[in-house]
Amino acid sequence: MKKIIYSSMLLFMTSIGFSQETPFLNDAEIRMLINELSGDRSFEHIRVLTQWHRDSGMDGYFKAADYVIEEAKKAGLEDVKFIEQPLGGPNYTAISAELWMTEPIEIKLADIGDHALYLSDGSHDADVTAELVWAGTGSEEDLKDLDVKGKIVLVSGYPGEAVNNAVYAKGALGVVCYGTSESKNPMDFPDQLAWTRIPVTPPSGKKGTFAFNLSPRKGEQLKKVLQTNELQDIFATGKATRGGKVVVKAKVDTEIGEAPGRTGFVEGWIRGSKYHDKQIVITAHLQEEQGSANDDGSGCGNLLEIARTLNKLIAEGKIERPLRDIRFWWTDEIYSEYRYFRDFPEEPKKMMANLHQDMVGAKQSVGSRIQHLIYAPHSITSYLDALFESVGTFVIQTNNPFITAGRMGGYPRPHSRPIYATRGTRESFGARFVPFFNASDNMNFIEGAIGVPAVGLINWDDFYIHSSDDDLWQIDATQLQRNAFIIASMAYYLGKAEADQTQLLLAETYAQGSKRMANDLHVAYQHIQKGNNPELDWKIADIIIEQGIMRELRALNSVKDVVGYGESSTDLIEAYSDQMLIKENTLMEELETNYKAKYQVRRVPNTRLTDEEQAANKKVPKNNPVLDEYFGKRKSYVAGTQIHSTMRMEVFNFVDGKRSYYDIYKAVLAEILAAGNWYYGTLTLSDVVRLLDANVESGALTLKR
Structure with a gap:
């Protein structure tokens, strides 16, 4: 039976390998989604969102949330609401802020009516006129011999250091920075305004201060006025003036509330017809600086457009209502998800994918x-990566020019199945496609303690x-539409997939896993070829293959999350898993051949654990079962350790109450080597032991006895 299944699996993969399509959507479904999705509509949402400075808890953030709520309702989402959450610090909003040079000539230098980034977030009220002095980078060394008391300092770079060293330590009134x-x-980027901030809460006994932020060009011009006594017309006012001394006037009006403040996120639903504990969660984040058209106005606009598209197709009878709930979140980046999971620890169990x-x-x-296009990390590699790669590859192939397919093969040029706005x-x-990195909201879901593929x-x-450059001028409605197609297609497929999709999901997951294992073998070969320690080289090569097979078995088993645990599905998963184990034997034989040829030996060495490895193998950590305590007590960084931030996260993700410290080390090491040390660093x-021990001590983890 298993041989028959395996043969049919290979035939299936071969049959789809030469067509420019994705097996997860038929031709009619592809046309339907391309026809309806609109990058132009997404762009119009971004046009509205860019007007607000919308950092966490700001008035602009809530205005953006109100807009999304209204548009989400228009898009047909159900139960649309704002889920309020506490904000660690106070709510903060700048009402007005202007910076003027009054001597040697009157020039307006900054006004947040022009752009919010002229003022550093966290600035306090001010109405002062004072001499401006150059203070380098604002470091203690640059300020050592400067008298800045009662003055305003000009610095290059970010303002935080100058605020501490010049204002709070030496009595300056405020800061003007540029970078x-x-x-x-x-x-x-001489005319770019960087997004800057200073602590909104001053040190005990100190009065809050302010920092204005200029572009590099304007900052350097101001510095030049300070540093020359010659007649000059640096700011092109039409009047030559003598520099050497500059007086500026700063006026700032802000609203700062009491801590803790409030933030939150917008939620809306397409309710499924059958399953409510296998939700598909689609996310983007509202929180960013004024403008932020791409980061992440683009994602927010696309979520609204995906919601409109799916609901319109349902209403027109072109698609069935999904079997599963589709949940839309517009969040306060990263914070909202962590806070929500800590407050409602049962909710992640209802989620199938992000x-x-x-x-x-x-x-x-x-x-x-x-x-x-960011894969999930190895700790949670699943069917989702195969679906993602298939749909994403379809868009890449059909929206890039290929001379063989186009000029020589008769396909439309330049793009064979274009998605254009x-x-x-x-x-x-x-x-x-790239290996995982933890830089946005998808990272919350793949946490080992959460366990949702993303x-x-x-x-x-x-x-x-x-920066001020992240605005509408560098947004392309066509790229919006292509990316919306990828996410909408995946949500549409996952919304309706049941047991009848077992073969397809397994075949695609197995095929993708086979490519990953080919890469693992290549990496193991390279490690042996470059090595000079026979026993250690073999041990690490063996770890690479061992961990790769374990990853692929987890991925195959994850198909159950979509298709259920019926007997036929379970039998198919078992058959594919058996083939993966056969592949392991084949790969190890090939690896042995490579090793023996390199070292001119007849057999590979027995792998023995060192004393350090044996000690690590006896420690089995498990997570604190209370999510709020787990995240509250977790130490993501331990001084003196040199683990890439993404791989520190993976160390925690592999904690499951079964793996030992040494098992976790092997899993993370294999993941690093699969991507390359240039990508994730070394381990x-x-x-690993120090990081895990520190978290056992903090109470985020405990050791199994």
Whole structure:
């Protein structure tokens, strides 16, 4: 029976391998979604959202949430509401803020009526006129011999250090800073306003201060006025003036509430007809700076458009109501999900998958940005990655030019099945699949203590993120529509999939897993070829294959979450799992051949545990079962350890009450090596032990006895 299943599986995979499609949607379904989804409608939502400075708890955040609530209702979502959550600090909103140079000539330098980023978040009320002095970077060294008491300091870079060293330590009145977002070269972005902030709560006994933020060009011009006594017309006022001394006037009006404040997120539903404990959660985040058209106005606009599209197709009878609930969240980035799961720890058990969009509207020719399609990490690799890769690959193949298919093969040019918005570009879809990184809301779901598979979309590298440049001019409605198609297609498929999809899901998951295992074998080969320690080289190569097979068995077993636990589905999963175990034997034989040839030996060494490994193998951690305590007590970083932040998260994700410290180390090591040290850095067992021990001590974890 299992041989027959395996043969049919190979035939199935071969039959779909040469068509430009995804087996998860038929041709009519693809046309239906392409026809209805509108990047232009998404763009119009972004146009509204960009007007508000909408950091956590700000007045602009709540205005954006109100807009989304209204539009979500218009899109046909049910039970739309704002779920209020506590904000650690006070609610903060800047009402008005202006910075003027009054001597040697009157020039307005900054006004938040022009852009909110001219003022650093956290600034307090001010109405002062004072001399401006240059203070370098604002470091203690740069301020050592400066008298800044009663003055305002000008610094390059972010304002936090200057606020502490100049204002709170030496009596300055406030700060004027300039720089670029994420420390990019100011010569490349001379007119960019970076998003900056200072602590809203001053040190005990100190009065709150302010910081204005200028572009690099304007900051350097101001610095030049300070540092020369010659006649000059630096600001092009039409009047030459003598520099050497600058006086500025700062006026700031803010509203600062009492801590804790309030924040929250918007939720809406497409209620399923059958299953309510296998929800598909689609997310984007509202919280960002003024503008933030791409990060993440794009995801928020697309969520509204996906909701409209699915509800319209349901209303028109073109698709059935999904069997599963589809849940839409517009969040306060990362915070909302963690807070919600801590407050309602039973809710994640009702969730089957998370589909996340963050920065999905980039005009890719502006800044040469690439859309990253982010797999789940190895701790929770599942059927979802196979679905994601299939649909994403379809969009990549049909929205990029290929000379063989187009000019020589008769397919339409330049794109064979284009997804274009009316007011979007006709650019290609520059996209690639990448290993997991923990930079947006999808990370909350894949937490080991939560256990919901998640994938996400983020374009990178982005020169405009967290700055005044992240605005409508660099948004492409076409790219919005393509990314919306990927997420809408996945939600549509998962909404209706049942036991009849077992074969398809298993075949695609197995095929994708086979590609991952081929990469694992290649990595193991390379490790042996570059190595010079025979016993250690074999041990690590063996770990790579061992952990890869365990990953793929978990992925195959995850299909049960979609198709259920019926006898026929269970038998199929068992058959595919048996084939994966056969593959393990084959891979190990191939690895042995490689090893023996490298070291000119007749047999591979027996793997023996060192004393350190034996000690780590005796410790089996498990999570604190109370989610609020687990997240509240967890130490994500321990001084002296050198683990990449994403892999620190994976260390926690592999904690399940069954794996030992050493098992966790092996799993994370294999994941690092599969992607490459350049991507995730390096890992030592001692660092894993220190991280886990610290969390046992904090109470986030306990050791099984």
